[in-house]
Amino acid sequence: MSNKTKKWFTSPWNFAEEVRSQLKFAPKIELHDVTLRDGEQQAGVTFRKDDKVRIAELLAEAGVHRIEAGMPAVSKEDELAIKEIVKRKFGPKIFAFGRCMKEDVQRAVDCGVDGIVMEVPSSDHIIKYAYKWPLEKAVSLSVEATQYAKKAGLYTVFFPIDASRADINWFLDLIERISKEGHMDALAVVDTFGGCSPHAIPYLIKKIKERINKPLETHFHDDFGMGSANTVLGLAAGANVAHTTISALGERAGNAAYEDVVMTLLTMYGIDLGIKTEKLYAISKEVLAMAGVRVRPNRGIFGDDIFKVESGIISGWVRNCGDEHALELCPYRWELVGHDAPEIVLGKNSGADSIKIWLERIGHPLPSEETQMEILLKVKARALEKKGVLTLRDFENILAKFPLAKPASKAGD
Numbered sequence: 001m002s003n004k005t006k007k008w009f010t011s012p013w014n015f016a017e018e019v020r021s022q023l024k025f026a027p028k029i030e031l032h033d034v035t036l037r038d039g040e041q042q043a044g045v046t047f048r049k050d051d052k053v054r055i056a057e058l059l060a061e062a063g064v065h066r067i068e069a070g071m072p073a074v075s076k077e078d079e080l081a082i083k084e085i086v087k088r089k090f091g092p093k094i095f096a097f098g099r100c101m102k103e104d105v106q107r108a109v110d111c112g113v114d115g116i117v118m119e120v121p122s123s124d125h126i127i128k129y130a131y132k133w134p135l136e137k138a139v140s141l142s143v144e145a146t147q148y149a150k151k152a153g154l155y156t157v158f159f160p161i162d163a164s165r166a167d168i169n170w171f172l173d174l175i176e177r178i179s180k181e182g183h184m185d186a187l188a189v190v191d192t193f194g195g196c197s198p199h200a201i202p203y204l205i206k207k208i209k210e211r212i213n214k215p216l217e218t219h220f221h222d223d224f225g226m227g228s229a230n231t232v233l234g235l236a237a238g239a240n241v242a243h244t245t246i247s248a249l250g251e252r253a254g255n256a257a258y259e260d261v262v263m264t265l266l267t268m269y270g271i272d273l274g275i276k277t278e279k280l281y282a283i284s285k286e287v288l289a290m291a292g293v294r295v296r297p298n299r300g301i302f303g304d305d306i307f308k309v310e311s312g313i314i315s316g317w318v319r320n321c322g323d324e325h326a327l328e329l330c331p332y333r334w335e336l337v338g339h340d341a342p343e344i345v346l347g348k349n350s351g352a353d354s355i356k357i358w359l360e361r362i363g364h365p366l367p368s369e370e371t372q373m374e375i376l377l378k379v380k381a382r383a384l385e386k387k388g389v390l391t392l393r394d395f396e397n398i399l400a401k402f403p404l405a406k407p408a409s410k411a412g413d
Contacts, residue, residue, distance in 0.1 A: 001270030008267040008332035015270070024238045029265075029273060030065035031258055032217060032243045035287065036081075037068050037097045039249035045291045052081040053088065055246070055290070058283045060090035063275045064258070066241070068117060071097040072107035079111060086112040095157070100138075100145040105152060115155030117188065118145060122160030122171055139177060146182035157217060158184035164191040164204070172211045179212045186215040188243065189234060194223030194253060201230050205237035217241035222253045228260035235265070247284045247302050249291060259284065259301040259337070267332060281338040307334050307342045310389065312351015315344050319353050346390040348383040352376060358395055371402055 003012045013019065036052050039045065047055065056067050069086070072079040086094050093114040098104030100120040108116045120142045121127045127138055142158070149156040158178055163171055175187055189204060196204070205216060218234035218241070220227045231242045244258035259280045265271040284302035288295065297305035307330070309315055314329065321328050326342070334341055344357045355372050359365075366372070378398045382390055 007336045009327035010267045010331055014268045023236045025236055025271060026238055026240045028240070029235055029271065030241045031273060031275070032066040032068060032241050033059050033064045033245065033258060034068045034243050034255060035245040035249055036070045038251060038255055039245040041251040042249050042254065045249065045293060047290060049077050049081040049084065051290045053084050055287055056085045056090055058286065060092050062279045062283060064092055066093045066095060068095045068097055069113065072111055073098065073104055079107065082111040082113065100141040102145055102148045105145055105149045105154070108154060109152045115157065116149055117157045117159050118149065119159040119161050121162060122174055123162040123166035124170055126162045139174065142178045143182035146178060146184060150183035155185050156183055157186045157188050159188040159219070160190055162192045163189060164196040165193065168207060172207065175208070176211050179214065184214055186217055186241065187212065188217040188219045189239065191220040191230065194221035194227060196220070196230060198226060198229050198233050201233040202237040205234060205239060209238065215240040217243060219243040220256050221250065222248055222255060227254065227256035228264065231256040231261050232264050246287045247295060249293065263301055263332070263337070277336050278338040301337055307339055308345050309342060310345050310347040310349045312349060312354055315351060315357060316353040318342055318344060319357060346379050346383065346395060347388070348380050350376065350379055355379065364399065367402065375399065375402065
């Protein structure tokens with residue numbers, strides 16, 4: 001384990017003994033991808049059957065361990081997609097999602113999946129106001145449906161909705177009762193509305209472990225931008241499985257992004273989940289195109305522009321460091337996630353080094369320093385006018401205004 005390798009360079013403080021002594025990672029950690037179910041619940045996202053099969057294939061190629069292929073009850077096409085994914089035998093274990101109802105369990109069985117994730121409301125207020133159920137109904141449905149899943153031979157993950165906003169004693173009593181009277185092979189710790197703080201995650205994991213001896217799975221949403229961080233903290237507290245989506249797709253603000261979780265564990269904790277990280281960027285591009293979703297271009301790991309450099313200062317660093325010392329410019333090399341190599345772009349924040357780099361790129365003789373500064377001023381003015389970066393044509397049009405620019409004199413001339 002190291003903060004610095006040939007592929008990444010993160011903080012040495014991550015590996016300080018005082019930090020490491022607090023970590024309780026499970027010996028084996030798995031990723032459970034929910035893109036095909038929770039990811040598709042993002043407003044406006046619709047995957048057809050062929051899309052779902054392709055996404056499952058991509059996840060398998062990347063090395064994801066489990067795929068939640070969808071909820072059979074949603075539509076006939078969803079059911080057919082799950083059956084086709086099971087039939088293809090891509091490699092990962094295939095799960096279905098269902099309500100705590102015997103009918104949903106049977107649908108999962110008919111699809112041939114390995115396991116089922118079974119949801120039930122778990123906060124008294126959401127049961128009362130959103131479901132309008134008597135409290136005991138949530139318990140009775142859970143006991144009956146989970147027992148049915150056990151008899152059907154499905155690996156059963158109990159999924160208590162809104163667990164993070166429930167009264168802690170009510171929640172713990174519920175899961176303990178289901179564990180004893182019903183059945184669960186594993187428990188999902190669910191932060192449905194992303195309202196759990198990072199500091200609360202280890203506490204929650206600890207309280208649950210005191211009551212039930214079952215593998216724990218994290219399912220955290222990103223409403224406050226904490227989904228991936230909370231997932232990592234849940235794993236560091238002893239959870240065994242992380243529920244994630246491709247590029248944070250999901251309901252409202254989305255779910256924990258598998259790219260974030262994988263890269264954080266690898267570079268900051270020294271934990272390799274066996275994911276082919278060089279495929280991360282390409283998979284994100286393909287799936288986001290299917291989803292019709294655009295992310296901010298400087299989004300970490302899968303943003304299109306994260307290795308583009310406009311700042312004149314940083315352009316100088318790129319020029320000085322070259323490929324050998326590229327990790328002085330970024331925390332990991334672009335090849336690690338399958339991204340494009342760093343590119344100097346011209347804009348308002350460009351500097352003298354940016355101009356030199358672009359002149360060299362197009363094979364233009366270097367004019368005098370004075371002329372280079374004049375070109376830089378024109379570049380800045382054009383960038384302000386465009387409110388963006390320049391194209392090659394923009395730059396060539398500027399150079400055309402300096403036809404008599406003399407090359408810079410060489411030493412000894």
